[in-house]
Amino acid sequence: MSYKIVFFDIDGTLVNEAKEIPADTIKAINELKDKGIEPVIATGRAPYFIKPLAETLGIESYVCMNGAYVVYKGQPLYKREIGKDALEMLVALAAQNDHSLVFEGEHQYFTDRDNHPFVTESVQSLKIELPGFDPEFWRGNEIFQVFLHCEGRDEHLYESLKSEFTLIRWHPQAMDVLPLGGSKAQGIAALLDKLGYVADDAAAFGDGLNDKEMLEYVGFGVAMGNSHPELLPFANFVTTHVDEKGIRNGLIEAGLLTV
Incomplete structure (x- = not known):
């Protein structure tokens, strides 16, 4: 399966415990973009919390606040407010x-x-x-x-x-x-629909309890080596720790990068 788009959680996935992006993660994301595969941030964070990270990685699209607010190429695409x-x-x-x-x-x-x-x-x-x-x-x-x-x-x-x-x-x-029923998967579904993609066209990386629905929904779900134990059953693959080339190794397993 050749995935067209990849969703990445932030904390514990794109960044480590010190909230730093490992150098190899930056390199892997750039290689992914060079292959024409779009990286998208999928996070519990609000959009105003992620701007420096998104700019560092050159990512313009994101699923924020656990799927309730979605932006594509800098433009709001989907909103689900609480009543x-x-x-x-x-x-x-x-x-x-x-x-x-x-x-x-x-x-x-x-x-x-x-x-x-x-x-x-x-x-x-x-x-x-x-x-x-x-x-x-x-x-x-x-x-x-x-x-x-x-x-x-x-x-x-x-x-x-x-x-x-x-x-x-x-x-x-x-x-x-x-x-009620909100999740990253819900926001991802709205974005995929906009792009004319289906869930099997997407891969996703996460490490926390709020990533369960996302990893289960996409075609290939990757749990980080530092993941919460309860997340692991929802993943197709468990990669290495965020500081041990976890993103690169997961992308290799997905067939999107080579060693």
Whole structure:
């Protein structure tokens, strides 16, 4: 199978724990483009978090906020915002449980708790700028994803919202809150449809729990050697660690690069 397009997660896939892109990954992406195969970023991050990385790799297309916001060649292609009624339920329950939220819009993001330690710790782990403070930001803006800051032992407090949202943990103190059924696969499907491709035309690389649907959906799914163990059953191939030529070795296995 000759794949036409390849989707790459960022954290733990394109970048290592230090949030650096390994030199061999940059070389592999450039070789992929030279062969006429399009690389696309597929991330839980918002678009304003990925610009320096996208520029370094020369990538203009991305599936952001776990599939809720898609850009192709610099132009927005697909948006799926969270409904205001559902957000109101989330805000009320988080306040009742004394948990902080971060609301991600199209161009900026804000928290409802100023200087909350869980917000600071989780966001700083991404090595990005901390959110502004505006508890009412969600009311007047399109919101595509929310960070819910709570520990694993408190997840059960949000069982009642699982008919409204998809929740995925990405940090010991934070979960992504997505529109119900939202995933990277959903955003990828919208992009492939625009290009006239089918899922079998695509390959994808990931390492986290939010990559399950993506790896299962595409024609060839690659889990990084540093992946969460629960991701591995969804992959066609498990490559090496991000710092051990993981991207190159996965692309070789997919038949897209040579040794």
